[in-house]
Amino acid sequence: MRKEIPAIFLLLTAMIIISAGSCTPQACFDETESFLKGTFYNSSAGKALAPDSVSLYGLGHASDLIYNKSTGIQPAQFPLDNSSDTSRFVIRINGTDDTLLFTYSSYPHLISRECGFTFYHTLDTFIYTTHNIDTIIRANKNITTANEENIRISY
Amino acid sequence: MRRTSGYLISLLLLIQGLSLSGQDTIMFPLRIRAGIDLVGPGMYIDNRNNLTAEGFVSYDRNESMSYVLEGGYLKYKYSQYNYDYQANGIFLRAGVDFDLLKPLVSKGKHWAGVGLRYGAGFYRSSYPSLVSDNYWGSASSAIPSRNAVAHFLEFAPGVRSELFRNVSIGWTIRLNLLLSAGTGKNVRPVYIPGFGNGGKSTSAGINYYIVWSIPYKTKRVIIKKEVPQEEEETEQESPSTTQPVTTGRP
Numbered sequence: 072m073r074k075e076i077p078a079i080f081l082l083l084t085a086m087i088i089i090s091a092g093s094c095t096p097q098a099c100f101d102e103t104e105s106f107l108k109g110t111f112y113n114s115s116a117g118k119a120l121a122p123d124s125v126s127l128y129g130l131g132h133a134s135d136l137i138y139n140k141s142t143g144i145q146p147a148q149f150p151l152d153n154s155s156d157t158s159r160f161v162i163r164i165n166g167t168d169d170t171l172l173f174t175y176s177s178y179p180h181l182i183s184r185e186c187g188f189t190f191y192h193t194l195d196t197f198i199y200t201t202h203n204i205d206t207i208i209r210a211n212k213n214i215t216t217a218n219e220e221n222i223r224i225s226y
Numbered sequence: 227m228r229r230t231s232g233y234l235i236s237l238l239l240l241i242q243g244l245s246l247s248g249q250d251t252i253m254f255p256l257r258i259r260a261g262i263d264l265v266g267p268g269m270y271i272d273n274r275n276n277l278t279a280e281g282f283v284s285y286d287r288n289e290s291m292s293y294v295l296e297g298g299y300l301k302y303k304y305s306q307y308n309y310d311y312q313a314n315g316i317f318l319r320a321g322v323d324f325d326l327l328k329p330l331v332s333k334g335k336h337w338a339g340v341g342l343r344y345g346a347g348f349y350r351s352s353y354p355s356l357v358s359d360n361y362w363g364s365a366s367s368a369i370p371s372r373n374a375v376a377h378f379l380e381f382a383p384g385v386r387s388e389l390f391r392n393v394s395i396g397w398t399i400r401l402n403l404l405l406s407a408g409t410g411k412n413v414r415p416v417y418i419p420g421f422g423n424g425g426k427s428t429s430a431g432i433n434y435y436i437v438w439s440i441p442y443k444t445k446r447v448i449i450k451k452e453v454p455q456e457e458e459e460t461e462q463e464s465p466s467t468t469q470p471v472t473t474g475r476p
Contacts, residue, residue, distance in 0.1 A: 129362065135361070137361065150360045150362065151362075152363075152365075154365040155362075178412060179358070179367055179369065181413055184304070184306070184416050184423055184424075184425040188309050190365060
């Protein structure tokens, strides 16, 4: 029975070493930015379909394109302005421009100790031009880092 | 009548004597303990931003179970690339320790077992600055101080051994399960007193204790005699050695 105590000490010392290793700082592997995600629907085909070409930029940021004649974009990710309650975008679908305005509220969200903060949003309203866009409907008002559809854009 | 009662008492003593004749007993000291953790102050030497000071008192209910009350203080600061966090508060844990060593081994001097605790952290935390960058630029904000109470459960295996008379040292590993951080789900605390990393529902920690104890009572503990395995096998293999004795009786 005398050997029992040293054996337990050895086991727990090993566990301590393993635990000490887990105290080292860890890297961030999570998505750190929240986007409003819009899925494209072709109104004539009646199904989800990525446009042949998509360009997107924030109004007043024409030189800073989010998408530049990109193909296969599904869904489109709209980065909302964290320091404002509105964001305006120009979207060019298959060569035709439309303008979108989103109004929302923002709140900080701690992703993790390693990744820090991002801003989540709650979508209130949106207005848009209808040069190429038929309709936009809201699917989910909560805009987070999760891969969830927020609006459906029929074109 | 006196003679009858005298026989009765003698019979009772005889029965008691017979029942104890197959058992050994040891005198086991039940103790009251007080311990302080050395890990928190040790880490404070390395990192002056974070201080955890904690200790415990325990009371032996019997040779295998103790009631435990732990308490401590936390001061914590943390900075990441896009936020700062500050917290301070106290915590309490209450529960029991179970000694897995047999009384003959532990003798009230050694302990190797597990503890179960319920814990609560009473703390005040704030995010003095947080910044988030995206396509539109940088947005900064701050979350002011607020009070919260966290609740958690703890599983705490450990060992303890007497170094000098009434002075012990030992390790305790803390495996925690967070029940509630006491805050909303969006602005969770980075660190909770008594629990650890508040960003996750589980956490682990280590304490290294130096413990002072005083025996308050001595208990007679019955120890079952262990029959050596070899003797049993010997008896089974050679039954002829015992058989003549039993058959030889008239």
